Amino acid sequence: MKDSDSPRRRWWHVDPGGALGGLLLAVLSATPSLLPRAALFQGLITAVAFAVGYGVGTAAWLGIRRLVPMRSRPILWIAYGVLWLVAVGALSVLAVAWQNEVRRAVEMPPLDAVDLAGFLLGFLPVVVILIAVGKLNRRVFRALQRMSGTPVALLGTLTALIAGIAATVLVVMFGVDAVYKGLNGAPDAEAVEPSSEFRSAGAGSAIRWEDLGRHGSAFIGGGPTASEITALTGVEAKDPIRVYAGLESAETPEARAQLVVDELERTGAFDRSVLVVATTTGSGWLEAQTVDAIEYLHAGDTAIAAMQYAYTPSWVSFLFDPDAPVESARALFDAVEERWSRLPADDRPELIVYGLSLGAHGGQAVFDGLGDLRSRADGAMFVGSPNGSALWRTLQGARDPGSPVWQPVLADGREVRWISRAGDESLLPGPWSEPRVLYLQHATDPVTWLTPELIWSPPEWLDPSQRADDVSPEMRWIPVVTAVQVGIDMLGGEAVPARHGHNFGDVVTTGWREVAGDAGLDQAAVDRIQEEIEGYAPIQPYLE
Template sequence: MTWSVLKSSDRRAWFAAGVRRVAPPRIGTTLGIGTGVLASLAPGLLPRTPSAQAVLTGLLAALALGVGGILRITLRRCGFDIDERQAWARLPLLIATAVLVAGAAANAEHWQNRLRAAMNTPPIGTGYWVRCALGAALIIGLFACATRAIAWAARKLGWARGVSLAAVVAVLLYLVGVPAMVGWRESVYARANAELDPALVHPVSYSGSGGAESAVSWTSLGAEGRKFLSGPPARAVRVYIGVASAPDLDTRVALAIRELERSGGFTRSHLVVTVPTGSGWIDANAVAGFDQRFDGDVALVGLQYSYLPSWATFVFGRDAAVTAARTLFTAVERHIQGLAHPPKLYLYGQSLGALGGNAVFSGDAEQDGRTCAALWAGPPANRVHRGGATVLANSSDPVIHWSLAQLWRAPDLTGARVDAPVPQWLPVIGFAQTTADLLGALHAPPGHGHRYGTDQGTAMGSC
């Protein structure tokens, strides 16, 4: 059938169908994707790779699109179809949203380059945004396909059977899938903790754990403990007790005291109780800083309480950090009280270690009274006792910003060192941006983000 023989009504119907096929997206779609993209382009704390920005943009846009879809269905069931009543607004809204997104991208590029200039990293350009757009579009497309597939399955099954099936799947995931996933990840982390790195040198010094004279075996120290003890040569006594070094916390603490006695740690003028991060890591920069600060006349003791990543321990097992820090510090404190010439006692922690160490005391006065000094580096939410303590906090460190309270109030940056431009806080959006920045906190250049230097030791106070 040719155009010339089509009836007038058929031509109009054909034309209308063509217009519908190329019509602008629904109002909810434009608003959803636009809102998510604009939120993802708000200023953050750290430079981002194109892939990180693409994931953030794609996830926020998909989330906003999903919320918009739910609202559209709800309104339609209430007898209000915004796409029919306000169909004329589709194209103007699309154009306005595109202009806003372009402006937000330009502002985001300016902000990213300000951050990069402050951190001495290369600026971004057009290629960055091309990769971001492609990655975000892929994520949004996958989300759209998944929702369409779910909707199709729901129509085929019917409302009752669809809800029943979803409930069964949810219960199975909760009872079987989640525990299986958690167990698998724990086994992965346990293997990583036990794995021996041939590049690490087994210490032969008498003044450290894991050596021939030590009651602590080299294999029981864990991956981070072996790194701590085989780091660059230092004059400090280094004692470390791994999770596998003894069957329970009290036995591990008693073993730490015996190791300090054996290695001469209590004969040093200064003794630092170092609280590791969730994985058992003690920053080598802090070790070097303490060695420099006390001219080698210092002993360091650390006790591993977990081999999981810090984020996992923070979410699921932060009490372990608190209990381990309190038990070890109290045992060391009691032991030196019986010595004729006790060393000065200090406490140090970075990140989750700062949270655990801080919980040893009930307040500033107690902390000041029971320690010669304390030092906290990158404390979560920047909330620590400050009596007698030095607090190191980069303003670009998302760890000191992040807390659930950031959803509705600005973070407390008291005492933070301004190392880069700090974005203005926005409700909800600031929380989302900080959460995204947490993933790259340890990949920032030295002195920025969650990376601290030898000042973790050299800045320790005195008494």
């Protein structure tokens, strides 16, 4: 037996073609994207990319090395070694430079030596483990091939392997659901069960606290009180109404929606000045900055109604059950609208539609188009809309020539507008008729810009004439790679300062004022609200 074929050598030997392929994908994984990543997380991503490239490179090298004459191999090995050293050094320098350029664009501090250590901690152990697993799989496959003996038997073995993989995927799917049910199924340990009659699960409520889930309980148990609103704004305030039905509150979306309407009746929500029908994100989350902002702006004379449709984060919910947010949003809005429409037109609250992320997708899908939305609601604010939302795509595609894709102008802003950063509300001086529809949209939000077309076609938002100031000038479109990069960016879309990514604390107060007005507050009070909202603790990624 040759040394190169010995089991011992096989475990530690690094295939030259695999190493080159791994290095290539490792470099691509570190190229600039929309958002920066924590060093440890980037190390994990680069390790997975290296392992994939290693497998592809190893397979390619099997064919190439047979074409290389034996006498030429020492020269190639020397050239390979030199190239490897140069490439590793270049990767280290480029990765840090690229990440720091992205971090600068989104107002984050540069990486330092500690971050480099974190990158290596995520990269080196995972690379070793993944390559070892790959070698083990190759050994198992060869053993099965020797035992099978015939092509028919080998085909049966491969079929069994594929079936095993499929079964594993199913187990993972159900496992993910079980994990997130454990995380999000019970009330938040820090949330306080309400006693107020103006909250679901409070005095006189038919909804149980235990059924609200983690995010529902945080919503119901949180938010400003009347005294806190008065202290901040200087205006006499009411206690805001918050109504929420958890996934366990009833079996169907329609039954949960009816519970919400009953709660709105019980709490007197139809006597308030503003009624917000909110569609949650995948796990049932309602972003505190946004829901608190409208309660401050309207001195608590508000009611917010929402219900849960899943336990899992938005990206998981969309993969497993993409119809759930749409069905939930439609059931809730239809039920609330039916009751609201029976009130006198001059004596009912403003009916406002709101959704963030997957909630924005569900909220938009309720309506057949912009006309239908404006005929049935008194206003709408969609925050960080996913790219696949049909209404968003229609409006984006019809934008006025010359307006950037990340901040469109449609029909001079007469019916719908987009705000990306503070001050944008003053860009269009012409009339904005009511009901107003508003999109809050950042140029660096991966939720908005991830689309299948990224795999094979460069996006408009990377064109020099369309590129926003906070998109790294070093970011370039690479087939397949850019789509993967932006997909990964989604996992940390909120782990950046407001003004960037999927974090909209900079513009939610302005957005609400544009769509639903306020309680006649002076500018000083509005500024205090904005300062309060921006001072909220950073939103943790992966939880929405």
